Amino acid sequence: MDHQQAAYKVEAYELLSELETSLLELEQTPDNKDLVDRVFRAMHTIKGSGAMFGFDEIAAFTHDVETVFDRVRDGHIPVTTHLVNLALSARDQIKAMLDGTADADRGTGIIEGFRALPAPAADTAPAAAAPATADPEDRAAAAGDEQIFRICFAPHADLFASGTNPLALLDELAELGSCRVVAHTDRLPEPAAFDPEQCYLRWDVLLSTDQGLDAVKDVFIFAEDGCDLSIDLLAQGPAADDALPRLGEILVARGDVTPAMVEKVVQEQKRLGQLLVDAQAVRPEQVCAALAEQQFLEQTRRKCDPPAAAASVRVAAEKLDALVNLVGELVTVQARLSQKAVTDRDPELLAITEVVERLTAELRDHVLSVRMLPIETAFTKLRRLVRDLSGELGKSIELHTEGGETELDKTVIEQLNDPLVHILRNSIDHGIETPEQRRAAGKPPQGTIRIQAEHSGANVLIRIADDGAGIDPERIRAKAVAKGLLASDAEKSDKELLQMVFLPGFSTAGTVTSVSGRGVGMDVVKRSLEALRGGIEINSEKDRGTTITLKLPLTLAIIDGLLVQIGAEKFVLPLASVEACVELTRQDVADAHGRNILNIRDRLVPYIPLRERFAVAGAPPAIEQVVINQVDDHQVGIVVDRVIGEHQIVIKTMNTLYKDVQEISGATILGDGTVALILDVQQLIHGLDQAA
Amino acid sequence: MSKTIMTVDDSASVRQMVAFTLKGAGYQVLEAGDGRDALNKLNGAGVQMVITDLNMPNMNGLELIKALRAKPECKFMPIVFLTTESQAEKKTEAKAAGATGWIVKPFKPEQLLAVVKKVLG
Numbered sequence: 085m086d087h088q089q090a091a092y093k094v095e096a097y098e099l100l101s102e103l104e105t106s107l108l109e110l111e112q113t114p115d116n117k118d119l120v121d122r123v124f125r126a127m128h129t130i131k132g133s134g135a136m137f138g139f140d141e142i143a144a145f146t147h148d149v150e151t152v153f154d155r156v157r158d159g160h161i162p163v164t165t166h167l168v169n170l171a172l173s174a175r176d177q178i179k180a181m182l183d184g185t186a187d188a189d190r191g192t193g194i195i196e197g198f199r200a201l202p203a204p205a206a207d208t209a210p211a212a213a214a215p216a217t218a219d220p221e222d223r224a225a226a227a228g229d230e231q232i233f234r235i236c237f238a239p240h241a242d243l244f245a246s247g248t249n250p251l252a253l254l255d256e257l258a259e260l261g262s263c264r265v266v267a268h269t270d271r272l273p274e275p276a277a278f279d280p281e282q283c284y285l286r287w288d289v290l291l292s293t294d295q296g297l298d299a300v301k302d303v304f305i306f307a308e309d310g311c312d313l314s315i316d317l318l319a320q321g322p323a324a325d326d327a328l329p330r331l332g333e334i335l336v337a338r339g340d341v342t343p344a345m346v347e348k349v350v351q352e353q354k355r356l357g358q359l360l361v362d363a364q365a366v367r368p369e370q371v372c373a374a375l376a377e378q379q380f381l382e383q384t385r386r387k388c389d390p391p392a393a394a395a396s397v398r399v400a401a402e403k404l405d406a407l408v409n410l411v412g413e414l415v416t417v418q419a420r421l422s423q424k425a426v427t428d429r430d431p432e433l434l435a436i437t438e439v440v441e442r443l444t445a446e447l448r449d450h451v452l453s454v455r456m457l458p459i460e461t462a463f464t465k466l467r468r469l470v471r472d473l474s475g476e477l478g479k480s481i482e483l484h485t486e487g488g489e490t491e492l493d494k495t496v497i498e499q500l501n502d503p504l505v506h507i508l509r510n511s512i513d514h515g516i517e518t519p520e521q522r523r524a525a526g527k528p529p530q531g532t533i534r535i536q537a538e539h540s541g542a543n544v545l546i547r548i549a550d551d552g553a554g555i556d557p558e559r560i561r562a563k564a565v566a567k568g569l570l571a572s573d574a575e576k577s578d579k580e581l582l583q584m585v586f587l588p589g590f591s592t593a594g595t596v597t598s599v600s601g602r603g604v605g606m607d608v609v610k611r612s613l614e615a616l617r618g619g620i621e622i623n624s625e626k627d628r629g630t631t632i633t634l635k636l637p638l639t640l641a642i643i644d645g646l647l648v649q650i651g652a653e654k655f656v657l658p659l660a661s662v663e664a665c666v667e668l669t670r671q672d673v674a675d676a677h678g679r680n681i682l683n684i685r686d687r688l689v690p691y692i693p694l695r696e697r698f699a700v701a702g703a704p705p706a707i708e709q710v711v712i713n714q715v716d717d718h719q720v721g722i723v724v725d726r727v728i729g730e731h732q733i734v735i736k737t738m739n740t741l742y743k744d745v746q747e748i749s750g751a752t753i754l755g756d757g758t759v760a761l762i763l764d765v766q767q768l769i770h771g772l773d774q775a776a
Numbered sequence: 777m778s779k780t781i782m783t784v785d786d787s788a789s790v791r792q793m794v795a796f797t798l799k800g801a802g803y804q805v806l807e808a809g810d811g812r813d814a815l816n817k818l819n820g821a822g823v824q825m826v827i828t829d830l831n832m833p834n835m836n837g838l839e840l841i842k843a844l845r846a847k848p849e850c851k852f853m854p855i856v857f858l859t860t861e862s863q864a865e866k867k868t869e870a871k872a873a874g875a876t877g878w879i880v881k882p883f884k885p886e887q888l889l890a891v892v893k894k895v896l897g
Binding site: 246249303305309 | 852
């Protein structure tokens with residue numbers, strides 16, 4: 085039972101977050117029937133399973149809320165901000181009850197709030213009956229509009245002359261729903277008589293769509309005059325329980341054959357299609373088309389059958405993590421195998437390892453994609469934050485999100501939450517002005533915050549832009565000087581000044597509010613992003629607004645790395661930041677007069693001799709290698725003995741004993757079984773800054 | 777490679793609106809002020825679709841459509857014409873001349889894009 089209760093809780097938390105999303109959307113579009121239905125369904129499920137698993141209090145509480153939303157569904161109670169507020173607080177109350185931290189008085193207050201709504205629910209008796217009738221309705225609304233059409237599209241021979249491409253039309257049909265196309269070639273002439281400028285083909289299309297007849301007709305709107313077209317509705321909705329039409333019935337319905345003819349051949353008890361062809365009543369293609377139709381109907385029906393639950397499986401996150409680890413091991417072993425095959429020069433083994441390599445890569449991609457979640461999950465929480473916070477501060481703010489479907493590794497999303505919240509709080513508190521200030525500045529009273537997520541190579545970019553007051557570089561300067569972070573006469577560009585907000589202990593807000601400006605500022609955000617191997621950039625224009633761009637890696641588990649060697653030790657540099665590799669001779673070192681600076685394409689680039697830094701024993705080779713890395717607009721070289729090459733690196737986290745070693749972000753196991761440490765280039769360079 | 781669409785209209789503002797919308801959707805756009813201008817600019821420009829108004833000076837849309845269909849390289853090219861609502865006989869005439877489809881004025885950018893996508897595939 086405990087196990088089941090835990091499962092109920094997991095489900096209920098999910099429903100609650102869905103409920104929150106729906107409610108917030110509902111506030112924007114109060115007339116949206118779908119949303120009201122969704123809210124009702126979520127409440128209904130929470131209540132129903134709550135009673136089943138012994139959460140009687142939750143069931144009783146939710147019942148009253150559900151009753152109200154049933155009335156909303158019927159249109160007896162209008163959707164107002166007040167209603168949404170009540171529903172949101174009810175949602176919080178249910179969550180508190182699940183957590184076991186509920187305050188009973190608060191619950192009673194909320195219920196009374198609901199009861200006080202206009203046109204109160206005619207008490208409990210009819211409402212209790214409502215859920216029983218609600219379910220079939222819901223199902224009808226969810227899947228009921230699916231219709232199956234038979235479209236016979238026979239273009240006139242001169243269709244091409246009007247510039248119409250029949251394939252584009254078929255593609256457009258395919259976009260409406262699942263469809264099955266049968267091409268008829270019976271009008272094709274002998275090759276000698278073939279005119280490539282004529283259209284000889286015709287098509288039968290079976291389309292299962294929820295878009296309705298008009299959408300199907302619209303596809304052919306320009307082609308109507310250029311073809312013979314018939315569109316028939318074959319089946320409405322998936323619920324029809326009668327037997328599927330038989331082949332003969334379909335042929336008759338299509339007018340391809342008369343019922344009498346079918347009767348006649350059925351008597352002979354052979355395969356009907358073959359018999360009809362033998363009897364020259366129909367051509368083989370016609371039978372094929374009819375068979376395809378039968379098959380399609382069958383498939384569609386099977387698809388609509390209830391066991392939709394099988395479409396997705398719920399798996400504990402730890403199992404996934406374990407799977408990723410195992411795949412990581414597999415990649416490592418595969419690397420060893422490949423190495424062995426290459427050294428042994430065994431062609432048979434080589435062939436096998438190539439297959440293993442391909443399969444491993446495929447497996448890796450699949451497993452990693454399973455861990456990907458749409459970033460929307462992180463956005464949802466922000467919506468609530470913006471709503472609550474802007475209300476608290478007396479500001480009016482609209483949040484737009486784009487690219488919520490962009491997928492990121494689960495771990496990245498989880499660790500992204502705090503930085504996002506922090507940035508949004510800053511925007512709401514310091515960025516967006518009060519409606520009065522905005523009006524005075526000639527802006528619309530309602531502020532806008534826009535969050536966009538998009539792919540960019542192996543990274544995801546998240547842009548948070550507000551149209552608020554922006555950051556005044558002069559205020560940053562004053563602040564930095566006051567805090568002793570900047571000399572009063574230092575010359576800094578506006579861009580450089582902006583970067584100073586990432587310095588520890590920096591906060592420009594005049595006063596500390598409960599919302600932000602507690603000194604734990606953007607430096608924390610920056611550090612947590614760097615821990616994710618990402619980065620942050622800030623752009624701001626005074627009075628126009630601020631844009632913060634976060635750059636995140638798609639995944640944390642496996643990266644491309646550059647394998648390098650110092651003495652007997654091997655290290656990995658993340659390939660993403662590597663720009664170039666150059667040689668460093670003794671002469672170069674002598675030319676720089678003891679300063680660790682190298683002239684690369686007429687630019688002076690500082691470098692870090694890793695051998696000295698890590699105190700590796702032995703003498704460096706006569707010619708060392710410098711790996712040039714691009715970090716935060718700077719180029720920095722890292723000197724190693726030898727560059728081995730590019731490798732797929734499975735990142736293993738280090739034991740917590742090593743958590744203070746900032747220059748190392750992890751380790752990986754190489755093909756020959758040895759361990760290589762993964763360097764954190766950013767931290768290496770920061771270390772250099774602090775030492776200087 | 778993005779596809780090139782020619783917009784033919786004597787009204788600069790309509791051309792501008794069409795060009796702006798199509799460029800925004802990633803197409804390349806050529807502009808022409810009337811039918812004759814269009815034929816002159818067409819040669820070798822690699823145009824894959826024409827959007828033309830019907831009423832224009834020098835050479836109107838109907839004549840342009842016929843002239844285009846007579847050129848081997850434009851024989852099967854999608855040609856869409858702009859028309860005001862309920863000009864039924866114009867529609868039939870233009871279709872008979874070989875037009876692929878039509879857009880009813882006034883139209884919204886998304887309607888224009890939907891039609892372009894429809895005929896250009």
